[in-house]
Amino acid sequence: MNRTKTSVLLTLTMVVGVLAGCSGGNGGSNGGVVNKSTNTGVNTGTNAEKSSDTTQTNDTADKVTVQFWHSLGGKNGEYIDGLIKRFNDSHPDIEVVGTFQGNYDETVTKLQQAVASNTAPDVTMLERAYVQMFADSEVLEDLTPFLTSSSMSADDFTAGLMGHSTFNDQLVSLPLNRSTPILHVNKTLLDEQGLAVPTTWEDMNKVANAMVIKENGEFKRYGLTMPYDTWYPIAMITQAGGKFFNDDVKSEGFVDNGVGEHVFKELKEMQNSGALYYPPAQDSGNITNQMFVGGKVAMMYQSTGTIGSLTDTVDFDYVTAFLPKDKVHATPTGGANVAMMAGSQNKDAAWTFIHWMETDSQGALQFILQSGYLPFTKKMVESEEIKALWAKEPNRKVAYDQLEYAIDTNKAVVWPEVMHEFFSAIEAIMYDSKDIPATLATFKKEADRILTQ
Numbered sequence: 279m280n281r282t283k284t285s286v287l288l289t290l291t292m293v294v295g296v297l298a299g300c301s302g303g304n305g306g307s308n309g310g311v312v313n314k315s316t317n318t319g320v321n322t323g324t325n326a327e328k329s330s331d332t333t334q335t336n337d338t339a340d341k342v343t344v345q346f347w348h349s350l351g352g353k354n355g356e357y358i359d360g361l362i363k364r365f366n367d368s369h370p371d372i373e374v375v376g377t378f379q380g381n382y383d384e385t386v387t388k389l390q391q392a393v394a395s396n397t398a399p400d401v402t403m404l405e406r407a408y409v410q411m412f413a414d415s416e417v418l419e420d421l422t423p424f425l426t427s428s429s430m431s432a433d434d435f436t437a438g439l440m441g442h443s444t445f446n447d448q449l450v451s452l453p454l455n456r457s458t459p460i461l462h463v464n465k466t467l468l469d470e471q472g473l474a475v476p477t478t479w480e481d482m483n484k485v486a487n488a489m490v491i492k493e494n495g496e497f498k499r500y501g502l503t504m505p506y507d508t509w510y511p512i513a514m515i516t517q518a519g520g521k522f523f524n525d526d527v528k529s530e531g532f533v534d535n536g537v538g539e540h541v542f543k544e545l546k547e548m549q550n551s552g553a554l555y556y557p558p559a560q561d562s563g564n565i566t567n568q569m570f571v572g573g574k575v576a577m578m579y580q581s582t583g584t585i586g587s588l589t590d591t592v593d594f595d596y597v598t599a600f601l602p603k604d605k606v607h608a609t610p611t612g613g614a615n616v617a618m619m620a621g622s623q624n625k626d627a628a629w630t631f632i633h634w635m636e637t638d639s640q641g642a643l644q645f646i647l648q649s650g651y652l653p654f655t656k657k658m659v660e661s662e663e664i665k666a667l668w669a670k671e672p673n674r675k676v677a678y679d680q681l682e683y684a685i686d687t688n689k690a691v692v693w694p695e696v697m698h699e700f701f702s703a704i705e706a707i708m709y710d711s712k713d714i715p716a717t718l719a720t721f722k723k724e725a726d727r728i729l730t731q
Contacts, residue, residue, distance in 0.1 A: 341373040342627040345399035349385045349614065350455065351378055357648045364640050365631060372627045382408075382614065393417050393621075400622040401631060403614045404451060406442035406686075407693055412617070413445035414691045419618040420448040424629045430637075436654050438681030439611060442689065451615035452636055453654035455645070457583040458609045458684065459509050460677050461601055466594035467576045475599045476577075479517075479544060482602045486553035489576040500555035502548065503569055504579035506562035506708075508700050509610060512688055513579075513601055514541045516608035522688040528729050530696075531687070533722040540604075542707050542714045549708065556708050581612065582677035586650035589671060598673040600680050607683040613651060639663075652678055692728050699724045 350358045355378060362376040379385040382405035389412070392398040404412065412418050425431055432440060432449060439453040463475050467489060476482040486501025504510045512522050520537030523530060532538040548554035555575055557565040563580075570578045571591055579601065588596060601609050616635065618628050635641040636655060646653050647667060653659050659678070668675035690696065703721040706712040 341371055342624050344372060344374045344401060344624055344627050344631050346374050346376045346401045346403075346631070347379045347385060347389065347399045348376060348403040349379060349382045349405070350403075354455070354649050357645050360648075361635065361641065361645050364644070365634055368640070369630065369634070372630060374631050393619075396621065398619045398621055400624050400628040401616060401618055403454060404617050405614045406451075406453075406456070406611065407688065407697075409442045409451045409615055409617065410445050410689055411691050411694070413448065413450045417620050418448075418450035419620045419622065419625065420450060421452065421618065421629075421632075422449045424618075424625075424633070425449065428629075428633050428637075430633075434655055434657070436652070436656065436659065436681060438684035439652065439654050441611060441684065441686040442615060451617040452632065453652075454614055454616040454635070454642060455583075455649065455651045456611060456613035456615075456654055457581045457651055458611050458677065458680055459513055459579055459601060460582050460585075460609075460680060461599040462570060462578040462580050462584070462588065463597050463599060464570065464573065464576050464592075464594050465597045467573070469595070475597065476602050477600070478602050479604045482577075483544070483548060483553065486548055486577065487551055490552040492552060497552045497555070499573070500569070500575045501553040502577045502579070503555040503557065503566045503575045505566050506557060506559040506704070508688075508697055508704070509612060510579045511541060511545075511700075511704060512610050513608065514544070514604070516610070516685050516687055517601065517606060518604040519606065523690055523729070527690050528726075530722055530725045530729075533718045538718045539714050542718070546707065546711070546714070559705070559709075582652060582674075583613070583650055585671070585673050585677060589673065596673070598676045600676070600683070607680075608685045609680055609683055610686055610688070611681075611684050650674065652681070690729065692731075695728045696725050699728070 346362070348355075348358055359376060362374050365374055366372070377399070379388050385403065386405065386408050389398060389402055389404075393412075393415075398417070409418070432443070435443075435453060439456045443449055443451050443453070461475075465475070468475065468485065471488055473485050473488060474481075476485045482502065489499060489501035490497065491499040515522055515532045515537055518532075518537045518540050520535060520541075521531035532541075545554060545556070549556055555566075555569065566575070566578055566580060567584065567588075569575045570580075571588070573594065582598075585598060600607055616632055618625065618632060622628050637657065639661070643653075643658055643661060643663060645651070646658065647663055653661075653664050658664055668678075688696075699721055703717050706717045707714055
């Protein structure tokens with residue numbers, strides 16, 4: 279790895295470290311989990327619930343040890359621990375040691391430090407928006423030869439989830455715990471007013487306003503909510519025909535053409551009427567989930583990763599739907615991929631683990647069934663287990679079907695820095711009611727500076 283690229287990776291460590299405190303983050307939520315007994319949730323976005331490290335206790339004297347870093351805590355952490363145990367029980371010559379490294383951003387920070395000190399793991403989970411940063415620094419292994427040796431190709435995977443896998447003509451990551459934002463609907467409330475689930479922004483505005491209950495100057499019920507995150511405005515920018523970054527990735531693509539102003543005017547109009555509740559930044563995923571479960575809001579933009587927990591918690595007719603469109607249907611993707619580190623001394627064993635996770639019926643398929651993340655291979659989608667799940671819980675199939683409109687337009691090596699500036703713009707507009715055109719002009723200036731430096 280050359281000095282210039284090493285410098286870029288280490289410089290971004292500071293940026294990611296700052297962003298680790300945000301409730302949202304990488305333009306991709308990890309999804310909240312609602313606790314059935316208390317109607318509360320764990321953090322969403324990049325904040326995974328803290329969990330103890332997982333270390334397998336089998337005798338490793340004659341085994342190859344594969345270090346695997348991940349960002350899943352709580353129930354999802356338990357599911358990934360179970361996955362690792364199933365692998366170790368069925369592979370007597372390999373011992374995978376799984377270690378929880380904190381939320382997505384914390385894992386990235388630790389991985390950057392480990393790369394610099396030559397202590398990186400063999401395999402790591404990477405939030406999909408950060409893959410490019412590591413790929414550009416040439417620290418991720420090209421998986422193409424491994425796929426070929428296993429009679430596989432990129433065509434075996436769900437196309438809508440492969441947007442953050444290939445960089446510099448190398449396939450450096452594969453999907454694992456992946457999600458998209460989706461519309462969650464309290465259909466009981468809509469039915470009471472004789473309203474249909476909205477499919478367009480115009481419908482959304484009307485339905486959200488019709489759901490508002492205001493008594494003595496206080497809002498008792500809102501129409502729509504969404505966590506504090508870059509994910510949802512990015513989705514709307516694309517739905518309105520814009521791009522977060524232009525195709526040359528040297529400038530932003532939604533300010534000068536008016537798309538950004540259109541998006542934020544829509545959000546502020548609904549916020550001002552009570553149609554939209556925009557939560558405080560801290561613990562925003564918890565807050566929005568609780569409001570939805572408690573009937574304080576009729577609709578919610580939230581991760582597909584919350585579908586399972588919401589299904590087990592709500593006491594009303596709960597359905598999911600595509601994000602409403604403006605000009606077009608569009609959704610970004612989120613969640614994390616799995617990658618092999620180029621510095622691994624155990625690449626064959628590491629690939630055996632990755633390949634098993636991606637393809638074996640006892641691998642990630644079981645994790646997907648348990649957690650609610652999206653099936654990421656064509657074989658998974660066609661499996662009897664997924665078909666049975668979708669028949670039982672059609673809300674989950676809606677999430678998969680929406681991948682037809684998956685578009686990731688915020689791909690750039692310097693995305694963490696630009697994300698910081700975009701959060702500042704969101705806060706200025708949504709919390710401080712600053713002038714939208716002026717705020718976006720400031721964002722454009724900073725974003726374009728970062729992209730061209």
